[in-house]
Amino acid sequence: MEQLTLKAISKVSGSVTLPGSKSLSNRILLLAALSKGTTEVHNLLDSDDIRYMLGALEQMGVTVTLNADKTVATVEGCAGQLKTPKEALFLGNAGTAYRPLTAVLAATAGQFELVGEPRMEERPIGHLVDAMAKLGADIRYLKNADYPPLLIEGKSLSGGQVEIDGSISSQFLTALLMAAPLFTGDTHIRIKGDLVSKPYIDITIGVMAQFGIEVVNDNYQTFMVKGQQMYQSPSRIMVEGDASSASYFIAAAAISGGEIEINGVGKKSVQGDIGFANVMEQVGAKIDWYDEKLVVSKGELKGVDIDANAIPDAAMTLATVALFAKGPTAIRNIYNWRVKETDRLAAMATELRKVGAEVIEGHDFIEITPPSTINLTDIDTYNDHRIAMCFAMVAVGGHEVIINDPGCTAKTFPTFFNVLESITTH
Numbered sequence: 001m002e003q004l005t006l007k008a009i010s011k012v013s014g015s016v017t018l019p020g021s022k023s024l025s026n027r028i029l030l031l032a033a034l035s036k037g038t039t040e041v042h043n044l045l046d047s048d049d050i051r052y053m054l055g056a057l058e059q060m061g062v063t064v065t066l067n068a069d070k071t072v073a074t075v076e077g078c079a080g081q082l083k084t085p086k087e088a089l090f091l092g093n094a095g096t097a098y099r100p101l102t103a104v105l106a107a108t109a110g111q112f113e114l115v116g117e118p119r120m121e122e123r124p125i126g127h128l129v130d131a132m133a134k135l136g137a138d139i140r141y142l143k144n145a146d147y148p149p150l151l152i153e154g155k156s157l158s159g160g161q162v163e164i165d166g167s168i169s170s171q172f173l174t175a176l177l178m179a180a181p182l183f184t185g186d187t188h189i190r191i192k193g194d195l196v197s198k199p200y201i202d203i204t205i206g207v208m209a210q211f212g213i214e215v216v217n218d219n220y221q222t223f224m225v226k227g228q229q230m231y232q233s234p235s236r237i238m239v240e241g242d243a244s245s246a247s248y249f250i251a252a253a254a255i256s257g258g259e260i261e262i263n264g265v266g267k268k269s270v271q272g273d274i275g276f277a278n279v280m281e282q283v284g285a286k287i288d289w290y291d292e293k294l295v296v297s298k299g300e301l302k303g304v305d306i307d308a309n310a311i312p313d314a315a316m317t318l319a320t321v322a323l324f325a326k327g328p329t330a331i332r333n334i335y336n337w338r339v340k341e342t343d344r345l346a347a348m349a350t351e352l353r354k355v356g357a358e359v360i361e362g363h364d365f366i367e368i369t370p371p372s373t374i375n376l377t378d379i380d381t382y383n384d385h386r387i388a389m390c391f392a393m394v395a396v397g398g399h400e401v402i403i404n405d406p407g408c409t410a411k412t413f414p415t416f417f418n419v420l421e422s423i424t425t426h
């Protein structure tokens, strides 16, 4: 296994430009593919999750031309006419590819087999399949009930009234919303259970609006989408920087001595994870907010007690910031950490204990009391990009740390360790 030793960092300072948002990139690619017309997508993320979406679209006959560094894509929309792929669509562990494609392909004529990495077969999808089945979709489990892989016999669906459970992942509702304009009639959706990760629904509704489709959202309880509509290409669309990726640099500046300018997200961000910057202000970071950038520097850091349901990805970064804050930090209402790239609650508790923190791992929360001294250790990353990236904060805090399998950042941020190095003084 590859290992990366991060030497103790005495200061981080300078400027970083964020790669494009994963959540926006995959939504935009799928809607551009379904659209009528050609879409030029700028600042596209180049990472594994996006490559899986691009590969699937190509297998279904969509022509996408990428520029040399793969950040500009020209997508020839197929006006809803995706072709039956010759082979199974391999979607890695990309939730933002797997879930939306499941719903969209169920409403597209043809047969589709959706497969993924072993971990994808442990990530539930039953709530989405149940809702689609109520609408008449033919989706079969190829191994275990409620989990990928899936075999989809796509066909015309007429919409109607449907309930969907929102308590495990917002991506199921996102998927249903994105498919709904393809149905022949209107769709009225009612949420069962508490809807988690709500800001991602705002991202979905915002991107659908850019492609000419209106979603009526009544307080995240009911949603309505008119049927028989075609996505319309906006011709040119810009992907803003990834707000979850911003969290590592916001945290680094808050922990270390220097000032970091983070370009690509700011006051105008449409991503919920920008809320991590507000949390870091509570923790003690000094942040200057601009429309599309943040300038962050150190303050006196103190532990906080927060409900992180709206920012599940960025909240992992708070768990390693906690190592350098005064007093305990509690991160609550994050049960679904357990069904992401790995069981993130268990994994974070294990790795934080290895560096010396006292940790309480609850069913849906984690409490971290910082250690008086930080142990030198290697960090297991469980094929989870965010574990690799957030434990880089140990080095930022002035302590050498070894990251096992650092290549796992390729899921959303292949250049992460190079970008961190570019603003580092040892």
Ligand SMILES: O=C(O)C1=C[C@@H](OP(=O)(O)O)[C@@H](O)[C@H](O)C1
Pocket: 022, 023, 024, 095, 096, 168, 169, 170, 171, 174, 196, 197, 200, 312, 313, 336
């Ligand atoms: O819709 C999206 O783009 C995402 C939604 C979130 O998942 P859940 O809704 O499953 O929490 C988030 O964790 C994931 O990285 C991206």
Ligand SMILES: C=C(OP(=O)(O)O)C(=O)O
Pocket: 093, 094, 095, 096, 313, 340, 341, 386, 412
């Ligand atoms: C949960 C994540 O990914 P996915 O889109 O596969 O759900 C993540 O990126 O932290």
